[in-house]
Amino acid sequence: MKVLFVVPGWPSSNLWGQIRFKFPPLSVVTLASATPDDMEVSILDENIEKIDLDTEADLVGITVMTPQAPRAYQIADEFRKRGKKVVLGGFHVSHLPEEALNHADAVVIGEADRIWKEVIKDFQGLRLKKIYKDDAPVSLSEIKVPRRDLIKGKGYLFTNTIQTTRGCPFRCEFCSVSSFFGRSYRTRPVPLVMEELAGLRQESVFLFLVDDNLVGNRPNAKALFQEMAFLKFKWASHAPLDLANDEELLRLASRSGCLAFFVGFESLTHENLSLMGKKTNIGVSPEEAVKRFHDQGIGILASFILGYDHDTPDTFKKILDFCDRTRVDGGLFPVLTPYPGTSLRERLRREGRILTNQWDLYDMEHVTFVPRGMSPEKLQEGFEWLNSSFLSWGSMLRRLFKIHRSLQIFGPMNVGFRNAWKRKGNLL
Numbered sequence: 001m002k003v004l005f006v007v008p009g010w011p012s013s014n015l016w017g018q019i020r021f022k023f024p025p026l027s028v029v030t031l032a033s034a035t036p037d038d039m040e041v042s043i044l045d046e047n048i049e050k051i052d053l054d055t056e057a058d059l060v061g062i063t064v065m066t067p068q069a070p071r072a073y074q075i076a077d078e079f080r081k082r083g084k085k086v087v088l089g090g091f092h093v094s095h096l097p098e099e100a101l102n103h104a105d106a107v108v109i110g111e112a113d114r115i116w117k118e119v120i121k122d123f124q125g126l127r128l129k130k131i132y133k134d135d136a137p138v139s140l141s142e143i144k145v146p147r148r149d150l151i152k153g154k155g156y157l158f159t160n161t162i163q164t165t166r167g168c169p170f171r172c173e174f175c176s177v178s179s180f181f182g183r184s185y186r187t188r189p190v191p192l193v194m195e196e197l198a199g200l201r202q203e204s205v206f207l208f209l210v211d212d213n214l215v216g217n218r219p220n221a222k223a224l225f226q227e228m229a230f231l232k233f234k235w236a237s238h239a240p241l242d243l244a245n246d247e248e249l250l251r252l253a254s255r256s257g258c259l260a261f262f263v264g265f266e267s268l269t270h271e272n273l274s275l276m277g278k279k280t281n282i283g284v285s286p287e288e289a290v291k292r293f294h295d296q297g298i299g300i301l302a303s304f305i306l307g308y309d310h311d312t313p314d315t316f317k318k319i320l321d322f323c324d325r326t327r328v329d330g331g332l333f334p335v336l337t338p339y340p341g342t343s344l345r346e347r348l349r350r351e352g353r354i355l356t357n358q359w360d361l362y363d364m365e366h367v368t369f370v371p372r373g374m375s376p377e378k379l380q381e382g383f384e385w386l387n388s389s390f391l392s393w394g395s396m397l398r399r400l401f402k403i404h405r406s407l408q409i410f411g412p413m414n415v416g417f418r419n420a421w422k423r424k425g426n427l428l
Helices: 026-033 066-081 091-095 097-103 116-124 176-181 190-201 218-231 241-245 247-255 270-276 286-295 315-326 343-350 376-390 393-400 407-423
Strands: 002-007 040-045 059-063 085-089 106-109 131-133 165-167 185-187 206-209 234-239 258-266 299-304 330-332
Touching: 002 026, 026 040, 026 059, 059 066, 066 085, 066 091, 066 097, 085 091, 085 097, 091 097, 091 106, 091 176, 097 106, 106 116, 165 176, 190 218, 218 247, 234 407, 241 247, 241 258, 241 286, 247 258, 247 286, 258 270, 258 286, 258 407, 286 299, 286 315, 299 407, 315 376, 315 393, 330 407, 393 407
Parallel strands: 002 040, 002 059, 059 085, 085 106, 106 131, 206 234, 234 258, 258 299, 299 330
Antiparallel strands: 165 185
């Protein structure tokens, strides 16, 4: 029996569709390891290769994020026309299973790691159900080592990605992670993580931990960083802004080889932080936080959400000035997007502020709701201006002209984002 996993591509009109450095779809690679050993498994990622709709496969699994839903449904429909059975899963499908069933033989709601074998068994027995859903969160001690052999030589920047935790202990209203995993936060046993990391160290010195909040359990993170120090990785991950207040843990992260953290600043306005439920940022000085990360040799990829209720047309310039002044190493400036399943979407729906359900516009680059502090057009213009200004040579030189060990990551990253933005035709 042949099982094919498919990752739909980002459109070329999107920044992520233009980025040349690609990372492997760890969720799919991990699910491949949960497939019975007697199955022949393959992975097709449209972001780096063309999908052959006539490829031999008995069962096709497609992962679906909201902005890729239209393309995912198109791919699913084409496979079904060719007599293939199709199973859809992922964040979008988990919140809109009835919509997805218009394009699939079955859908998986939530985590698929444990229930995937039941899907396979039912398919083999010709009794495939419409909906599959695990009754409880998956213990991360059950997760097998991902099938990285399936993606070697496919053109990814590198394949050294790993997940050590799942979920986030907080509940920000805009966040799909919280709505997908609930408020659960689970850690993978450190010995299992270290065993996998020892193998990855033979492949590359660089490592990306894909955890949405690596330090949600501080004692676990401390133990992990202490063990990782012996492997001498150069690594990056995600962490909250208030990690800057934990001097010991920040120092351990640095000594273990951390070069960069993605940090959700989200807003410079206290009222916005309160509205979105970003409690960890309230009471933390953004300027002081950047300094503390930098003092430990850790660069910051700062994220600011554009379009919250207390944002105005002045917000974009204030964010750019902050980034230039504090010499933030990298930045992402997504448009606020009301994803299905989030508290934000429900709030905006109640207020009559949702403009469209055209899912391919839910890519964090298009305005899909009515802002309070400006028109949709002004928000779109501000998004374009801020991104192109941040990626100008002047801003890049002001922020990156310094001796800092994280430059080996953020130098190529800024140039890569600049080139992608330029290919989109939006660079000032």
